[in-house]
Amino acid sequence: xxxxxxxxxxxxxxxxxxxxxxxxxxxxxxxxxxxxxxxxxxxxxxxxxxxxxxxxxxxxxxxxxxxxxxxxxxxxxxxxxxxxxxxxxxxxxxxxxxxxxxxxxxxxxxxxxxxxxxxxxxxx
Numbered sequence: 001x002x003x004x005x006x007x008x009x010x011x012x013x014x015x016x017x018x019x020x021x022x023x024x025x026x027x028x029x030x031x032x033x034x035x036x037x038x039x040x041x042x043x044x045x046x047x048x049x050x051x052x053x054x055x056x057x058x059x060x061x062x063x064x065x066x067x068x069x070x071x072x073x074x075x076x077x078x079x080x081x082x083x084x085x086x087x088x089x090x091x092x093x094x095x096x097x098x099x100x101x102x103x104x105x106x107x108x109x110x111x112x113x114x115x116x117x118x119x120x121x122x123x124x
Contacts, residue, residue, distance in 0.1 A: 014043075014073055014115050015073045015074060018041070019055055022038060023037055024059075024061060028061045029059060030062065032058065032059030032060065036058070036061065040052060043115075048119055048121045049117045052116055054113070055111065055114075056108055056112055057111045058111065059106075060107050061106050063104050064102070064103055065098040065100065065103075066118050067099060067119040068098045068117065069097050069098075070095070070114040071115050072112060072113070073113045074092050074111070074112070074113050075091070075092070075110045075111050076110040078106075078107045079098075080105045081102055082102075
């Protein structure tokens with residue numbers, strides 16, 4: 001994670017905000033060569049929530065989620081749930097919720113960037 005970017009009394013362009021990128025862990029990558037990079041910037045805290053921007057390139061990856069609400073800024077992906085819950089079909093403007101401990105597979109077809117709000121008390 002990066003340092004907090006001050007938002008109090010400020011306005012930023014989250015779609016073009018520079019992010020800190022790292023390669024996704026091998027065990028999470030099903031497809032994507034070279035390994036997909038994940039970018040992130042923490043923007044602020046609000047109560048017990050952390051707000052930030054997250055991005056991933058085209059790939060198929062797995063994850064175990066935390067409690068999160070997010071808004072997609074750009075890109076396209078489908079999130080499948082191991083428990084058979086309905087898929088999330090994501091595109092610019094999609095607002096979605098993930099629940100803690102949900103096991104997911106992300107099929108990202110176009111680089112996806114989202115603004116997220118996660119509960120700091122339930123991070124995995």
